[in-house]
Amino acid sequence: MNMVHWSKKASAVLAISILTAGSSLLAAPSxxxxxxxxxxxxxxxxxxxxxxxxxxxxxxxxxxxxxxxxxxxxxxxxxxxxxxxxxxxxxxxxxxxxxxxxxxxxxxxxxxxxxxxxxxxxxxxxxxxxxxxxxxxxxxxxxxxAPTEQSANVEQSLVLQSRIGNSGSNTINPTINILNTGTADVNLSDIRVRYYFTGGTGLTARNVSFNNVPFNSRNVEAHIVNMQQPQSGADSYVELLFNAEAGVVPAGGESGNMTFTIQRTSGSVSSDYSYSDNSTLAENAKIVVYYQGGPVWGNDPGVKENDRVN
CATH class of the missing domain: 2.60.40.10 (Immunoglobulins)
Structure with a gap:
């Protein structure tokens, strides 16, 4: 993919309805x-x-x-x-x-x-x-x-920061924060985050735990995905998804710090693709952010979308 973050300038973001223009938002029917x-x-x-x-x-x-x-x-x-x-x-x-x-x-x-x-x-x-x-x-x-065309403004407004916590060879403990530099709120449910690492073969979502999630960890879902074609520093990634109750990343604001832990049986934290040795929050373009299905921040190491989900 080799996607890059184009701009960090604040820009107007048009509200997108999941229905046609002029209609109300769709309520989930029975x-x-x-x-x-x-x-x-x-x-x-x-x-x-x-x-x-x-x-x-x-x-x-x-x-x-x-x-x-x-x-x-x-x-x-x-x-x-x-x-x-x-x-x-x-x-x-x-x-x-x-x-x-x-x-x-x-x-x-x-x-x-x-x-x-x-x-x-x-x-x-x-x-x-x-x-x-x-x-x-x-x-x-x-x-x-309801699929919709992505807003270029949203593509330019999302930024991801990370820092690493107390991690060992068998534990990865990153903290992430999503910034919204735009002028309209962005639904967290429209966002996915991918963190790439090694030693993920055979792991499942049970190997991922959350703490310090400001909107409650029950509103975050993790999937471990094994890559069919492992790349340097990555044979797997953990994908974080958010439900509607997670809320929004407010315009000009941030999601708040989210810390998660991956337990594995082998690997080296410093060799993982998405690793950054920052002890304080700093931009990390090796963690990829998706908005409404498309990448808007970061660069992946080379991913096939039919990789195995555990």
Whole structure:
């Protein structure tokens, strides 16, 4: 990718609605509004008591011309299926009138990137797991997203600082802070942060813990991603995602210091790609910040988007 941060000058940021211009923000509709018939593709429904439980923690995060769908892994699942449908008039379109489009089957990781979307449209997604015996789970609760074109002003306004804490060969303990030099608030839920390191093979989100998060650590989610093509100083990265309750990075303000710890069995902190030996907060362009799916700060070491998520 080799993305660079273009400017730190404050600039006006246009408010972006997830719906078309002039309409109100979309409220997440009830799952029951989506189901007007039980005759859904493959007879998978939300209320099929005989089917195993559906995947949970389904999230759809919009970028420009793409939506990234993630969910919690299902124990015993051999693969997953993702379906998409259109959201109209602040509710889900009738299943009977608009059958789900099967986007992908045979997905082995708990993530899917939909690049067949159009900016300005609103999409709904549901996920089900396929177990080793071929049985399919119920469909997940819906997740919605509206891809929008990125604001160049936001691309120029976000800056990431970091410092390193008491870290050892088996512990990484960075603190990060996101600055917003623009003139409009930026939703943390539109932001992702990637920290690259070595020794991540076999690690999962359970190897990451948070403390000193000003908006509560329950509003931050971590994924460990193993890179298919390891680079110098990086065979993995931890990706931090934020939910809507995390709030905003205010205009001219900052997110506040967030400290997280990665426990690993091997590696050297000083050799990690994203390591910076700053003992006080300073800009670090080797930690990458994404806004609405696109990189806006930092340079990655060379990443494939189908790397394995743990």
């Amino acid at each position: 799952a029951h509004a989506a189901v007007e018939t039980n005759q859904v593709m493959n007879d998978i429904t939300w209320d099929n008591a005989s089917a195993p439980a559906a995947p949970d923690q389904v999230s759809a995060r919009a970028g420009s011309n793409q939506v990234v769908v993630t969910w919690a892994p299902v124990q015993g699942a051999s693969s997953y299926e993702v379906r998409r449908y259109t959201v109209m008039n602040n509710t889900y379109n009738s299943v009977q009138n608009n059958t789900y489009a099967m986007l992908s089957t045979g997905i082995t990781n708990a993530t899917f990137t939909d690049t067949s979307v159009t900016n300005g449209e609103v999409y709904g997604y549901v996920v089900n797991a396929v177990l080793a015996n071929g049985q399919k789970t119920q469909m997940s609760m819906p997740a919605i997203a």
